[in-house]
Amino acid sequence: DGGITQSPKYLFRKEGQNVTLSCEQNLNHDAMYWYRQDPGQGLRLIYYSQIVNDFQKGDIAEGYSVSREKKESFPLTVTSAQKNPTAFYLCASSIVAGEETQYFGPGTRLLVL
Amino acid sequence: EDQVTQSPEALRLQEGESSSLNCSYTVSGLRGLFWYRQDPGKGPEFLFTLYSAGEEKEKERLKATLTKKESFLHITAPKPEDSATYLCAVQVRSHGGSQGNLIFGKGTKLSVKP
Numbered sequence: 001d002g003g004i005t006q007s008p009k010y011l012f013r014k015e016g017q018n019v020t021l022s023c024e025q026n027l028n029h030d031a032m033y034w035y036r037q038d039p040g041q042g043l044r045l046i047y048y049s050q051i052v053n054d055f056q057k058g059d060i061a062e063g064y065s066v067s068r069e070k071k072e073s074f075p076l077t078v079t080s081a082q083k084n085p086t087a088f089y090l091c092a093s094s095i096v097a098g099e100e101t102q103y104f105g106p107g108t109r110l111l112v113l
Numbered sequence: 114e115d116q117v118t119q120s121p122e123a124l125r126l127q128e129g130e131s132s133s134l135n136c137s138y139t140v141s142g143l144r145g146l147f148w149y150r151q152d153p154g155k156g157p158e159f160l161f162t163l164y165s166a167g168e169e170k171e172k173e174r175l176k177a178t179l180t181k182k183e184s185f186l187h188i189t190a191p192k193p194e195d196s197a198t199y200l201c202a203v204q205v206r207s208h209g210g211s212q213g214n215l216i217f218g219k220g221t222k223l224s225v226k227p
Contacts, residue, residue, distance in 0.1 A: 042217035058214065090156055101147060102215060104156035
C-alpha cells in the first residue's frame, strides 16, 4: 500500500536535547511538508521541500531543521533552540509543490520531560 | 492578510440531524480549497478539493460547495462515525510560480450522538 509513515508515534525530549522525527513516503511525490498542530490552532507550516536537496522555511521554522537527501524521506529535527516543542507534528506530501492535494501521515506527538 | 475562519468551533448533532459547517476565507487569489477530516490523535484525511465558485463535490453523506467568499460542508443524516474534526484549508495563488502554501482554519469539532 502506498502512503506516508511517521515514526515514532510518541517522542519524549529532555531539556537541551535535539530529537529527530522520521517521515517516509512511497507515493513517488516530489514535494514534502512538515506542520505543527497545537490545540485550538490551525496547522502551521514549519518547512517544505519541492525537490531532493532543496527545502524552504515555512511560517515557524525557528528551532527546527530538515534535510532532503532522498525523494522518499524528509526528517525533521527539533533542536534545543525550540523552547516550546510540545505539539503534534504532521508530515505531508504532494505530487508537485503548490499544484496538488497534500496527503498527511499519522503524526508524531512530541512531549517534553 | 490571508485568513481562513471556520464556524462553528464545535457542533453537536443527533444522528440523522443534517447540518452545515462553514469555512470563510479572505485571500488575495484562491488556487484551491481543501476539506480534511481528522480523528483524535490521527493525521488529517483528505476529503475534497474545490477550485472555482459554484463547484460542488459529494462523498457519501458529505457535500462540499464553494462560493467566492466561503465554502460549506453539508452533512446529510449524519451517523456517529461522522464524529471528527473537519479542517478547511486554502491554497493561495502566488507570484512568479513559487509555492502556494496551504492556510488552515482551526477546524470544527463535530459530535454526532446516537
